Amino acid sequence: MPEITYLQAISDALWEEMERDENVFLLGEDIGAYGGAFKVTKGFQERFGPKRVLDMPMAESAIVGAAIGSALMGMRPVAEMQFADFISCAFDLLVNFAATNHYRWGSPVPIVVRAPAGGGLRAGPFHSQNPEAWFAHVPGLKVVAPATSYDAKGLLKAAIRDDNPVIYFENKYLYRHVKGEVPEDDYMVPIGIADVKREGNDLTVITYGAMVQESLAAAETLADEGVEVEVVDVRTLKPLDEETILNSARKTGKIAIVHEAYRSYGAGGELAALIYEDAFEWLDGPLVRVTAPDTPVPYSPTLEDAFRPNAEKIVEALRDLATY
Amino acid sequence: MNLTDEQLLDIYYWMRLTRAIDERITLLYNQGKILGAAFSERGHEAISVGAAGALEDDDIVAPMHRDLGAYLVRGLPAREIMAQHLGKVTGTSRGRDSNMHGLGDLSHGIIGFVSMLPASLPVTVGVGLSFWLRDEGRVAMTWFGDGATSTGKFHEGLNFAGVFKLPVVFICENNQYAYSTPTSRQFAIEDIADRAAGYGFPGIIVDGNDVLEVYEATKAAVDRARAGGGPTLIECKTMRMLGHAFHDNAEYVPDELLAEWEKKDPVAQYENALIEREVLTEERRQEIESRVRDTLEEAQAFAEESPMPDPADLEKGVYHEPGCYWEQQVNSD
Ligand SMILES: Cc1ncc(C[n+]2csc(CCOP(=O)(O)OP(=O)(O)O)c2C)c(N)n1
Ligand SMILES: [Mg+2]
Numbered sequence: 001m002p003e004i005t006y007l008q009a010i011s012d013a014l015w016e017e018m019e020r021d022e023n024v025f026l027l028g029e030d031i032g033a034y035g036g037a038f039k040v041t042k043g044f045q046e047r048f049g050p051k052r053v054l055d056m057p058m059a060e061s062a063i064v065g066a067a068i069g070s071a072l073m074g075m076r077p078v079a080e081m082q083f084a085d086f087i088s089c090a091f092d093l094l095v096n097f098a099a100t101n102h103y104r105w106g107s108p109v110p111i112v113v114r115a116p117a118g119g120g121l122r123a124g125p126f127h128s129q130n131p132e133a134w135f136a137h138v139p140g141l142k143v144v145a146p147a148t149s150y151d152a153k154g155l156l157k158a159a160i161r162d163d164n165p166v167i168y169f170e171n172k173y174l175y176r177h178v179k180g181e182v183p184e185d186d187y188m189v190p191i192g193i194a195d196v197k198r199e200g201n202d203l204t205v206i207t208y209g210a211m212v213q214e215s216l217a218a219a220e221t222l223a224d225e226g227v228e229v230e231v232v233d234v235r236t237l238k239p240l241d242e243e244t245i246l247n248s249a250r251k252t253g254k255i256a257i258v259h260e261a262y263r264s265y266g267a268g269g270e271l272a273a274l275i276y277e278d279a280f281e282w283l284d285g286p287l288v289r290v291t292a293p294d295t296p297v298p299y300s301p302t303l304e305d306a307f308r309p310n311a312e313k314i315v316e317a318l319r320d321l322a323t324y
Numbered sequence: 325m326n327l328t329d330e331q332l333l334d335i336y337y338w339m340r341l342t343r344a345i346d347e348r349i350t351l352l353y354n355q356g357k358i359l360g361a362a363f364s365e366r367g368h369e370a371i372s373v374g375a376a377g378a379l380e381d382d383d384i385v386a387p388m389h390r391d392l393g394a395y396l397v398r399g400l401p402a403r404e405i406m407a408q409h410l411g412k413v414t415g416t417s418r419g420r421d422s423n424m425h426g427l428g429d430l431s432h433g434i435i436g437f438v439s440m441l442p443a444s445l446p447v448t449v450g451v452g453l454s455f456w457l458r459d460e461g462r463v464a465m466t467w468f469g470d471g472a473t474s475t476g477k478f479h480e481g482l483n484f485a486g487v488f489k490l491p492v493v494f495i496c497e498n499n500q501y502a503y504s505t506p507t508s509r510q511f512a513i514e515d516i517a518d519r520a521a522g523y524g525f526p527g528i529i530v531d532g533n534d535v536l537e538v539y540e541a542t543k544a545a546v547d548r549a550r551a552g553g554g555p556t557l558i559e560c561k562t563m564r565m566l567g568h569a570f571h572d573n574a575e576y577v578p579d580e581l582l583a584e585w586e587k588k589d590p591v592a593q594y595e596n597a598l599i600e601r602e603v604l605t606e607e608r609r610q611e612i613e614s615r616v617r618d619t620l621e622e623a624q625a626f627a628e629e630s631p632m633p634d635p636a637d638l639e640k641g642v643y644h645e646p647g648c649y650w651e652q653q654v655n656s657d
Binding site: 029030033034037055057058059061062082083085086088089121122123124125126127293294295296298299300301302303305306307 | 359360361411412413417419420421422423425426438439440441471472474475476502503504505509510511576632633634635637638639642
């Protein structure tokens with residue numbers, strides 16, 4: 001199997017889906033000749049033409065609105081937010097229109113909104129956020145956040161073929177920092193299925209996105225200290241694969257939840273509640289969260305390093321938990 | 325228009341200072357000293373300086389990422405702007421925000437912007453609303469690009485300002501591109517100024533590379549707003565001379581277009597005009613240049629010597645309370 005970057009995996013998924021289904025088209029800012037701010041769609045306009053790779057005016061609500069409308073007419077739009085942070089400008093269309101449509105009058109809205117998220121790149125408060133929880137709260141939306149090249153490609157294909165609105169959080173830090181094997185044949189990673197990225201009997205880390213790599217690195221350190229950490233990558237935040245999460249929680253009884261997003265009301269709270277509700281008797285210690293604090297994402301390196309969770313901070317939390 | 329020679333030279337000083345700092349920021353970025361992204365306003369000096377120069381001290385501005393000159397004219401110290409670019413605690417945002425973002429300081433009448441363009445526009449309308457509600461005779465001004473006019477925020481803000489006849493001046497910097505997107509893919513009209521008619525107030529077009537033309541048009545709009553005549557949209561035609569941000573080499577911009585606009589460089593053009601009018605003598609030019617250099621070098625030295633923010637301060641100041649982080653001095657040594 002060829003090794004490709006996370007970014008290439010996303011690009012390949014889009015390309016193959018556009019080859020497969022002529023109803024798939026892309027819309028976003030600077031995605032055509034320019035190939036997108038991160039070059040995910042470089043070369044797409046040459047291959048698929050300007051009508052399937054639409055350069056849009058700078059107007060996220062118009063972009064998402066247009067995606068919804070064309071999806072209602074049977075097309076399969078994939079909208080790109082230049083940065084996940086700008087998805088807030090389309091919030092209304094997503095949470096009120098796309099999310100509720102099927103429940104209200106039965107017509108599906110098969111859109112995908114790609115949202116390049118995450119920090120660690122000194123990009124400041126408005127080009128670094130992780131707004132997945134804003135959307136995972138909303139009934140009717142699906143929310144995915146892949147951590148590897150394999151999952152990035154497979155989840156994007158699944159998202160495009162899904163009949164529901166899917167918000168696809170791709171992590172900018174992983175774009176070029178992560179490489180992995182990806183099959184050449186068509187495959188999908190089903191939405192709603194978590195993946196145990198590393199097995200272990202002593203502790204469980206439940207995480208997703210960029211924090212999967214950091215958690216795996218932390219698990220290596222703990223392994224050297226004789227503690228075997230299981231790393232569960234939830235991959236899909238909504239709908240959540242409760243079974244995989246609960247199985248791991250019941251197996252180890254000691255759980256850390258790690259995410260890059262702000263702490264309060266983040267995905268960690270939901271994951272913790274799930275475990276307390278359904279795996280309480282198996283717990284051998286308090287749930288621990290390793291997250292960003294409740295501040296905007298700061299720019300300066302000294303502040304951002306203190307802000308963003310990493311392997312070192314995860315190791316610390318895991319060591320405490322191991323000795324509990 | 326009756327600007328005195330000293331006023332004309334003052335404008336020249338701000339244009340030169342803006343250009344010098346802009347070039348230094350470019351250099352620092354290329355040297356890897358500025359992390360993340362940074363923006364150049366090269367070619368926009370006449371708009372940022374000319375428009376900001378038309379205001380009174382107690383008016384309020386909300387500039388954006390290509391308005392270095394506006395921040396400077398309003399009195400935001402160059403050293404703070406430089407420190408901000410280096411992520412230092414002595415920067416305006418104390419290392420929390422990047423480049424031109426978050427350069428807010430109400431003691432200079434400046435509202436810092438966020439990336440969600442043009443979020444400052446409806447906010448500026450709100451500033452104008454408060455001036456109108458309290459009948460203060462003050463004026464609010466904001467800047468935004470051609471791309472920003474495609475958003476709901478632009479249209480909602482203009483409509484609101486028009487209905488209430490608020491004392492707001494909207495400065496549009498039409499630099500022909502929004503990132504890689506040319507205006508032909510941004511809107512189906514020729515002139516953004518035409519938008520104003522739909523909201524019931526004047527929209528005018530000026531040469532955005534002619535600082536006196538920008539100044540004059542803005543001054544008239546400011547006077548009208550102050551007198552209760554309502555808002556004005558001023559479209560300044562110009563050209564973005566570098567990439568969107570420094571990482572972008574802007575291959576998509578035709579060389580001829582840049583060459584054509586290079587001839588209209590606002591700083592050189594104004595300098596030549598002042599020399600021709602014998603307002604700018606060689607002696608004055610040198611004197612101004614040395615003031616510019618002093619400010620620039622002092623700013624950079626200050627920024628470089630300043631410390632990074634203390635990680636212990638990370639969570640301070642999310643909320644306001646008496647005596648909080650933003651009411652304390654930062655330790656800058
Ligand atoms: C709402 C929103 N969407 C996307 C972006 C990403 N972005 C940053 S600047 C920019 C182009 C802005 O163009 P324009 O308004 O013409 O201003 P200019 O940079 O040309 O001065 C884009 C698309 C943004 N800042 N805000
Ligand atoms: Mg522009």
